[in-house]
Amino acid sequence: MTTRRPKAELGPAIRAVPLLAADNVTIQLLSTKQRQQLLSIATKVQHPKGQVIYRRGTPGTWLYFCQEGIVKTYRDLPSGTRRITAFLFAHDMFGLAEAGRYVNTAQAVTPVTSYRVAKETLAAVLQQDAALEYHFLAKLAHELRSSQRRAMMLGRRDAAGRLAMFIILMKRHGSERTADDLIRLPMSRSDIAAFLGQSLESISRATTRLTKLGIVQFQGRYAVRVLDPARLEELASNL
Amino acid sequence: MTTRRPKAELGPAIRAVPLLAADNVTIQLLSTKQRQQLLSIATKVQHPKGQVIYRRGTPGTWLYFCQEGIVKTYRDLPSGTRRITAFLFAHDMFGLAEAGRYVNTAQAVTPVTSYRVAKETLAAVLQQDAALEYHFLAKLAHELRSSQRRAMMLGRRDAAGRLAMFIILMKRHGSERTADDLIRLPMSRSDIAAFLGQSLESISRATTRLTKLGIVQFQGRYAVRVLDPARLEELASNL
């Protein structure tokens, strides 16, 4: 557990692709000035692995920016089944509320560093700074797209294909920190199952299937190496 | 496509529930001034039933505001299967793009009246008007929530339950125009199937099942009367 000591604190980072600017594919980061402005109203928070950050139904006071680590947001259904609505990674924001209450429960999958800011405060700032607000708009559009992609994923009936999509999804998020072909899956199998809307057993069987097909190779439970990217892609896009 | 010219045009309406203002449950509508500002840069467009409004992959120039009617957005998968990502109703906006291209195809399910505005223009206006932009933020948050709700729906395995959720979803949107218990389902069965991620036959069987159970009664193909709301709710929330 190494705590870094950067000389100049930059404040929350938000990565967003523009919603409206038609042909700008570049990933935009907040300007230093904007970061500092956010920093002045935000608080840095550390969450140990497994900690519940907020619960569904409680007053949605804060908005969070994941700075490091992975967060899951979920709902427990009456039947006892759990549905994970999203995994949040560095630069993602979470804390969606409806009628003043959080709509999901948020929990740290790994140790998490986040910034949190009172929504009231943020709203006031945004009303003053259209440019900053625009970043939030873009970010939200990004979230919407991932949510739609996920819905697309859930539409599939075939387990191996879903898992393939999930691995590829995780690859995109981890590529910055790990080797090219080694993908970390820090969440449990049941988390993956709850995210993909399938039973834990199906996920387990799917992993062994992918392994036996020689497409992937597991390095322990929480890391997977892709041996045959082409076939993985094919499985994922096949349908 | 027709262009506007009524006497007192109010301009596009956007309904949005606030994302950030914690305990304000009230549905906010744009102020008259804001509507007029949007109107000055927007064009009213009429789409006959079945018309494709834009296609996935084409340049995402415009953002649309559904004023009347129902729009579906979808993707056709390589296998030939169609996935409907959303149905859009009055006051919803659509035209989500990524890297300058529409991510879905949009098509009018019923005759549709919409406002469309060039994204570049809108972006410029929003950068100047933080309050207006805030409405868009709220609207987008709303879209995100529905997308998540839909993902929740897709997670279910049971056909009757999914259909029950869909009927309830449609009830919420149609209650303004029809009698309390008569719900219009203007889209085809295949559209419903593509939205719920199931086969057309499954949907058909589910409708007959719900009918035989005495929970609903169909008035033709495109309207359904709920006879037993309690059991419908139970089916929908059960899981």
Place this chain on the structure above:
DNA sequence: CGTCATTTTGAGGTATTTCAACGAAGGTGG
């Protein structure tokens, strides 16, 4: 009123879910 598309119904195949038991891993306390 006839034609065409959509919807319903039927039968069989297949995938996932369940239920159940076993094996592995991680954490805690002695």
Place this chain on the structure above:
DNA sequence: CCACCTTCGTTGAAATACCTCAAAATGACG
């Protein structure tokens, strides 16, 4: 440091539900 215990993951077998293919029936439309 090891043993125990709890949680998580794997594997097996049966049941259920959906999907696919195919054909009949219904409804829409000109």
